[in-house]
Amino acid sequence: MSEQRGGGTGYVNPKGSFERDQNYLTTRVTADGRDGYPVEPGRYRLVVARACPWANRATIVRRLLGLEAAISQGICGPTHDERSWTFDLDPGGKDPVLGIERLQEAYFARVPDYPRGITVPALVEVSTGQVVTNDFAQMTLDLSTEWREHHRPGAPDLYPEHLRDEIDEVNDGVFRDVNNGVYRAGFAGTQGAYERAYDRLFARLDELSERLSRQRFLVGDTITEADVRLFTTLARFDAVYHGHFKCNRSKLTEMPVLWAYFRDLFQTPGFGDTTDLVHIKAHYYEVHRDINPTGVVPKGPDTSDWWEPHHREELGGRPFGDGTPPPPPLPEETVPADHPPQRAA
Structure with a gap:
């Protein structure tokens, strides 16, 4: 069984090695919308935690590329329990855009009783409150390549062809x-x-x-x-x-x-x-x-x-x-x- 841990989910195998659960929601937000989620400013919210190195990547890339106006950002508190990251930094303990207390709610909106760890970063569709993807490695590459039309003037090319x-x-x-x-x-x-x-x-x-x-x-x-x-x-x-x-x-x-x-x-x-x-x-x-x-x-x-x-x-x-x-x-x-x-x- 996988368990929620800081920095993701995983388990210790019979040989004593930690194995990271790398099964993610791999739906992509792309310029042509081929997965059903097109690039569209204001449609998505990036949920992160400053504590998490995987989420910190997304925060840095979004900032370097100047995507703040196109993709809003929600910041979870630094700790979580076995259920989920929480928005305890926000007034009333709720994300002001998504209106939820736990990131788990956005995962359940997409996949009821989602069986894996509730991880950050997560890209959430604001209108439905559903997580689109938590595939952190692909997410930052897509910010560089699929969202290029919305990069700030002078944005670096972080993934040159x-x-x-x-x-x-x-x-x-x-x-x-x-x-x-x-x-x-x-x-x-x-x-x-x-x-x-x-x-x-x-x-x-x-x-x-x-x-x-x-x-x-x-x-x-x-x-x-x-x-x-x-x-x-x-x-x-x-x-x-x-x-x-x-x-x-x-x-x-x-x-x-x-x-x-x-x-x-x-x-x-x-x-x-x-x-x-x-x-x-x-x-x-x-x-x-x-x-x-x-x-x-x-x-x-x-x-x-x-x-x-x-x-x-x-x-x-x-x-x-x-x-x-x-x-x-x-x-x-x-x-x-x-x-x-x-x-x-």
């Missing part, structure tokens, strides 16, 4: 060994399963460090989908995965190339200003009571050095190519000023 094969290859390894690898370590049911996940994680991080020692971004000379996918795991590494998930060979701050690469992205509009360590830590440490029975949330880490110069520009490359950075986030989507990471005084 001539680089897609290489981006897909990099993404596959990063997902398997890093994005999901930290979960395979953290939720492992045996010593052997944990050590296999741990070894694969750090072997991949070492490989990525070598790659990034020669070039500023993962693929090509601009930010792409590949960078977005790696960033959200790195942003949570020292605060959560190093200790909570026992990924403790090295902290991010002890891996010089990845640490500088992370700071480069973090200081880029759309990345750091969507990162909320208060929500991130509350989620992992309060929800994962099988790993952290007390629910005590750590105070650290100190993030003042996240703003230090990274010098990655010396490798060349331009974050947005011929485009421009996105404008500041909408007021209702701005991370609270008292939530780290904060710029040092």
Whole structure:
């Protein structure tokens, strides 16, 4: 049986390995509407949680592409129970557009008694209140390719056609060994399963460090989908995965190339200003009571050095190519000023 866990759903197999449930609602929103859901501004609402790395991807991509006017965004609170993410950040505990208290209601509107985990990000059709898709990997690619007509002027091409094969290859390894690898370590049911996940994680991080020692971004000379996918795991590494998930060979701050690469992205509009360590830590440490029975949330880490110069520009490359950075986030989507990471005084 799958169970609801932070960052998705999954189970521990007889060999002690965590297996992620990757069966999603795969309906796509496309420019030609071939799945019955055409691209249409105002028709859909993107439901996310700042705590979740998979949802954080969608938030970053939507922001970089300037799709705020075309796709509204609902933000769940940082914790959930076995049933669902909830809208406890909103007045009355209800999403102001969908009018629901639990994201589960949108899943049930589409599939009564939906049997799998209630995950974010989820794209919901506003008029019916039904989830269209929770296929997080395809969702961000479609924001780049199918919604192009509604991108802001100066939006970057996060999935350029001539680089897609290489981006897909990099993404596959990063997902398997890093994005999901930290979960395979953290939720492992045996010593052997944990050590296999741990070894694969750090072997991949070492490989990525070598790659990034020669070039500023993962693929090509601009930010792409590949960078977005790696960033959200790195942003949570020292605060959560190093200790909570026992990924403790090295902290991010002890891996010089990845640490500088992370700071480069973090200081880029759309990345750091969507990162909320208060929500991130509350989620992992309060929800994962099988790993952290007390629910005590750590105070650290100190993030003042996240703003230090990274010098990655010396490798060349331009974050947005011929485009421009996105404008500041909408007021209702701005991370609270008292939530780290904060710029040092």
